[in-house]
Amino acid sequence: MNGRETVLDAIRGALSGVPGSESPDATPLSHGRRVDHAGPDVVGMFADRAAEYRATVVRVPPADVAEAVGRALARTGARSLVVPPGFPEGLVPEGPWSRLADVPPLSIGQLDEADAVITTVATAIAVTGTVTLDHGPGQGRRVLTLLPDQHICVVRADQIAPDVPEALRLLDPYRPLTLVSGPSATSDIELDRVEGVHGPRTLDIVVVVDA
Template sequence: MNGRESVLSAIRGALSGVPGFESPDDVPHSHGRRADHAGPDVVGLFAERAAEYRATVVRVPPADAAAAVGHALARTGARSLVVPPGLPEDLVPAGPWSLLTDVPPLTVGQLDAADAVVTTVATAIAVTGTVTLDHGPGQGRRVLTLLPDQHICVVRADQIAPDVPEALRLLDPYRPLTLISGPSATSDIELDRVEGVHGPRTLDIVVVGDA
């Protein structure tokens, strides 16, 4: 018996006592975990965990969101900013950088030469410090967040879910999802950390408002 046959045999054995008319939705789920285990300060926990992944996190009121984006751009000396379709205009700061709109779609060369991109998110996850994009309005194509060297994410406080299951319930499983925990990083065989190999080497997160 090969590996495939062993796995299928184990599955058949596990299902041998299941009535044919029963579906997965008929079985109550009992995982014994508290839905609120992230604690009362979900926004604070998200900011803490995202910072542990070497993201730069700031919390601002809605009126200061564009200024926070501008400060992130000024900190890295960005000269060009990619703006995806559907991004609210009040999130785009005025400054010395040029604005690159993705209509018509920018070429790979143009994106590779761009310094930064600013996007919104679909949701965020507190316990893992993760932002999730489903590439809807304000988030753009996946390539927009892979080639520029700096990615600035604007996250509304009410978009932050305590944990992964809660976040997944807010997402459409049929949309392309990108989960980002900190700037792109990898390590070689000697565990030397290298950032920016597979995506932006700088991740800025602007958390807007209070949950």
């Protein structure tokens, strides 16, 4: 039995007790309470899970966000920072790095030479340590977060959903969505982990919490 036959056999087995007259559209949705897998400390779980993916996560009050971003840029020695349209001006720190605005759109070459990009997020997911972009204001085009070597995300605590279903409920399915769980990495070649092949090799997450 090949792989295809194995999968189809499993599907047939799962459907063996379903009446032939039943259809998916006729099956009522369950409105019972879902199990909450995140627990009471949603922010703490998000920080822990994101760190497991080798992201650097810091939690700061609103007044310290720009300083935290500056520390992240200084740590990697960034010399240029891409700031997408709509990103809050007060969160962009002053420093030795040049600022690149994506208006008019930067070329692929300019983005490839940029050291870092900073964005807000649409939402984040605690149980998976994932940040989600819908590329609205403050997040920019998808390519902005794929070419620079460092991606800095600013996440408000109230944007962190406990689990995937809740996060998806908050997102617009008609927008282009990018889900990021840690720095870009692959283990395709001899199972050796290589970071930065398909996107930023460094992911910094600044979680904004109440002081």
